Amino acid sequence: MEEMDKIYSDYKNKFNFVGIFSNRSPSIFVATPALAKDVLIKDFRSFHDNEFAKLLNVGLIPKSVEKFFTNLMSEALKHREQKGIKRVDYLEHLISLRNKKNISELDMAAHGVTFFIDGFETSSIAMAFVLYEVARNPDVQKQLREELLKASNDQGSISYDTLLELPYLEQVINESLRLWPPAAFLSKKCTEPIELDLTSSQKVRIEKGVFAMIPIWSIHRDPEYYENPTTFNPDRFSPEQGGASPYREKGCFIPFGDGPRQCLGMRFARMQMKRGVYEILKNFELTVDPKTIQPLQMDPKQFLTMPIGGIWLNYKAITK
Secondary structure, eight states: OHHHHHHHHHHTTTOSEEEEEETTEEEEEEOSHHHHHIIIIITGGGEEEOOHHHHHHTTOSOHHHHHHHHHHHHHHHHHHHHHTOOOSSHHHHHHHHHHHHOOOHHHHHHHHHHHHIIIIIHHHHHHHHHHHHHHHOHHHHHHHHHHHHHHOOTTSOOOHHHHHTOHHHHHHHHHHHHHSOSSSOEEEEEOSOEEEEEETTEEEEEOTTOEEEEOHHHHHTOTTTSSSTTSOOGGGGOGGGTTTHHHHHHTOOOBTBOGGGSOTTHHHHHHHHHHHHHHHHTTEEEEEOTTSOSSOOBOTTOSSOOBTTOOOEEEEEOOO
C-alpha cells in the first residue's frame, strides 16, 4: 500500500499515468481519477479484465488453488456429460462457451473462480470491514440500529425493497467501501493499441498487452477528494451531499470498479452486506476485541484487502 500511495502522490499532479513494471509485465499506473474513469468506461472496449489463467502464469494464484478449481470443474463437467444433465445455470453457460469458442477447462475454472470471488469472497471481506467500523464507532452503531429497527415490520423482519431504501445503511456501507475497498487496485489488460492523454497537451500510444493498474486504495484516500480521508464519516455520502453520485462522477469512488466491466457480484455483495448488518445489529451490540491489531495493517501477501491478524469483534446479545 505504501509503495502504491507514494507513486500516486508523486505523479498525480504531473502526469495522468506513469510507466512501471508489475510482476515482470509492462504496465501503466493510472494517477488520476479522470483517467481511471476513461479506462473503465469510455475506453472499456480496449481494456479487459485479467483472466485467472494469466494470474497463474505470474504466480499470483497458488498451485493448490489452481488444482482444486480445475479438478472441481473437470468433475462437474464429467458428471453432467455422463448423466445427460441440462440446467439453466452458470455451469451450463460455461459449457455453451466451451462448445462455441473452444475454451479450455482451465479457462472455465478461471470463470468459476472469478464468480466465486465476486459473489462470495468480496462480500464477506467488505462486510467484515463494515462491522469493524460500526463496532469502533458507537454513535454510528446506535444511529444505524435505530434506523434498522424502525424499518422492521411487526414480525421483526425486513423486506428487500425496504433494505434498498435505508439511507444511513447505504451511507455506512459506502464509507466503509471507500476506506476499505475489497481490492486495493484494479488491473486491466490493453487488448488493442490506444492513445491516452499523458498530459493535457501530450498523448502516448499504449500497445496491446500492456496492463493498466488503477490504485483504488490511493484514490479513495486522496485528500483532494475527501476531507480527512482516513476518518470514518458516513455523512460524506448523505442524501444532502448527493450520496455517492458526485464521487462516482469524478471517478474517485470505485470500490467495485465502474462501467460495463465492473464487478459482476456488486449488487449481490451489497445486498448480502445490508441483510447481514441488519440481522446482526438488531440482535447484538458490537465492540472491537483487543485481539484485533489496530490500526489495521493490510497483508501484502493477500490478493484482496485483508488485515494482518484478521478482525475480531465481541457480540453482546441485546435483551428483547
